[in-house]
Amino acid sequence: MSEQDPNRYDSPAQDPVSGLRETVTAVARAFAGDDSIEPSLDSSPKPEMGDYSSNAAMVMSKALGRPPREVAGELADEIAGRLGESVERTEIAGPGFINLFLADDWYRRAVAGLADPAGGTVPPVEHPERALVESVSANPTGPLTAASGRHAAYGDAVTRLLRATGHQVSTEYYVNDGGSQIENFAASIAARMTGDEPPEDGYRGEYVTDLAERARSERIDPDDLETLARSGVGWMVDSIRASLVGFGVEMDGFFSERSLYDEGLVDRGIEWLREAGHTFERDGALWLRTTDFDDDKDRVLVRSGGEPTYFGADVAYHADKVERGFTRLIDVLGADHHGYIGRMDAAIRAMERPGVEFEVQIMQMIHLVEGGRRTKMSKRAGDIVTLDELLADIGNDAARFFLLQRSADRTMDLDLDLARSQSSDNPVYYVQYAHARIQSILRKAAAEGRGHDPAARTEVPVDRSEKALIDRLLDYPGEVHEAAARRAPHRICAYGTEVAAAFHAFYRDCQVIGAEGEGLEASRLTLCEVTAQTIERSLGLLGISAPDRM
RNA sequence: GCCCCCGUAGCUCAGAUGGAUAGAGCGCCGGCCUUCUAAGCCGGAUGUCGCAGGUUCGAAUCCUGCCGGGGGCGCCA
DSSP states (O other): OOTTOTTBOOOOSSOHHHHHHHHHHHHHHHHHTOTTOOOOOEEOSSGGGOSEEEOHHHHHHHHHTSOHHHHHHHHHHHHHHHHGGGEEEEEEETTTEEEEEEOHHHHHHHHHHHHSTTTTOOOOOSSOOEEEEEOOOOOTTSOOBHHHHHHHHHHHHHHHHHHHTTOEEEEEEEEOOOSHHHHHHHHHHHHHHHTOOOOTTSOOSHHHHHHHHHHHHTTOOTTOHHHHHHHHHHHHHHHHHHHHHHTTOOOSEEEEHHHHHHTTHHHHHHHHHHHTTOEEEETTEEEEOGGGGTOSSOEEEEOTTSOBOHHHHHHHHHHHHHHTTOSEEEEEEEGGGGGGHHHHHHHHHHTTOTTOEEEEEEEOOEEEEETTEEOOOBTTTTBOOBHHHHHHHHOHHHHHHHHHSSOTTSOEEEEHHHHHOOSTTOHHHHHHHHHHHHHHHHHHHHHTTOOOOTTBOOOSOOOHHHHHHHHHHHTHHHHHHHHHHTTOTHHHHHHHHHHHHHHHHHHHHOOOTTOSSTTHHHHHHHHHHHHHHHHHHHHHHTTOOOOSOO
16 A cells, blocks of 8 residues: 555555645635635536535625636635646636646545545544533323424434534433323323223323223232332333334333432532522422523523423433533424423523533424325323334335435425335435445345445546446535534435435446456445445444345 | 424425525426346426515525414413
């Protein structure tokens, strides 16, 4: 791997796109005499616009008082000079974009770099955080619904993204096993045991009858609501945990609301706030002055009867998260909880623990559509599609992809007919198919004993489709960082689709096995390998498998 | 009334931190399998980016107002 051997590539010290970006930025800053400017460097939208483009001239032309195209010309010369043989030529286009046309050699080297063990990996963020992602946290009074599935898939994918970018992340499910809903839940089970109708606002799903059956077989007294509540919640949590495991979502912990009381954590959490001087008493209740921290009105922590509110307990829970050393608390909540953000944010700030960041990711609603009609989803009425049913219906991979492909902050229609179809209609198979196709090529190559040294050189020009594919692969680290920073796994769905599309086009245009030209077959086999690797990693971030055969 | 999300192709949606001729999938029309997987590829049609102003070299993107859809405003959880 040395420069003495002209038939081999050295592994680049760093990601080649970063190298380009640094050069462009350095040249632009020196030219403008301003270290604060951030010129862009993106792969060009169209081949005739070059391989990479920068707006460097446009962002400084105003300050320089010169026309952008004129500035661009001078910048382009300087950049081309610095990049040497990597750049073939430059062009000034449109309002003043600098378009870089890179040399084939740059592309071949980039592929060799991707094949390097350290190639194509995501560099860690500069300041890693200890984060706790709390998600799902659905009430343990019924099975997880398809909507919970969206939360689960999202929380899990965000966790994977954060870990991929170097953060230290734990995941947790908050179990609301206290409060009036649990009494209601127990009463509903009791009613089914004795053959009565559940209370007016009780739980009526069929699973309640099953729970009653089980309670009966365990000889629980229908009048013993306390035991019924504990047992019922326990069974539900077991079933919820099983559903999540089945979906490939691993929770590091299930945190019981009740345990907060049992271990005196509620008092302790509230004590923090009292000490900080942000509480007051009124009408016999203890309040948190959340209006000091931008909330609409003050909130009750402890009811006049002495019992903490849900909010009070949740404050204690979050105090405990801080206590455990997490510096970034990420709560994934449903849209119906958005009104809750203000007070929780206020509470965190009232704790006065510097360095602790709190954020809420709101998930909008999901509607299941079948035969062009929306299905109803009500947990109390038992008129729901459960996560288990959804998974049995469309499979884990399709469920993950469909639940994640839309931005979290918008309501979503999930077309069951489409998700169910094992055909080209289904976008998840489009991506997986690309991976399977590549594996098939690699299998064939291996069977024919065709070795391929990633460092082998070829002088054959890089095909246009090859170039487009390599461009997409080089985007990977940036895409992952972007998706992680913005808590936007749906971007990875889109990215995976782009890589697959670029591969399919490459497959059409470029013969791999038996490609004519010294070193070309080896080079393309390497490209296939790194493409498969990128697809597998991308799907992995979403919790989706990358099958070798389809 | 106040707060949050959304309004982009027939449908479902990408395009946040301003950039070149606004994209993808589905659906529709027409092509491509004696070469590595046709779950693929290629071509075609469809848009006042909700409306109206503003900011500027440049706005789907930022600001203001309005219209429309969804959600939320408990000593419930």
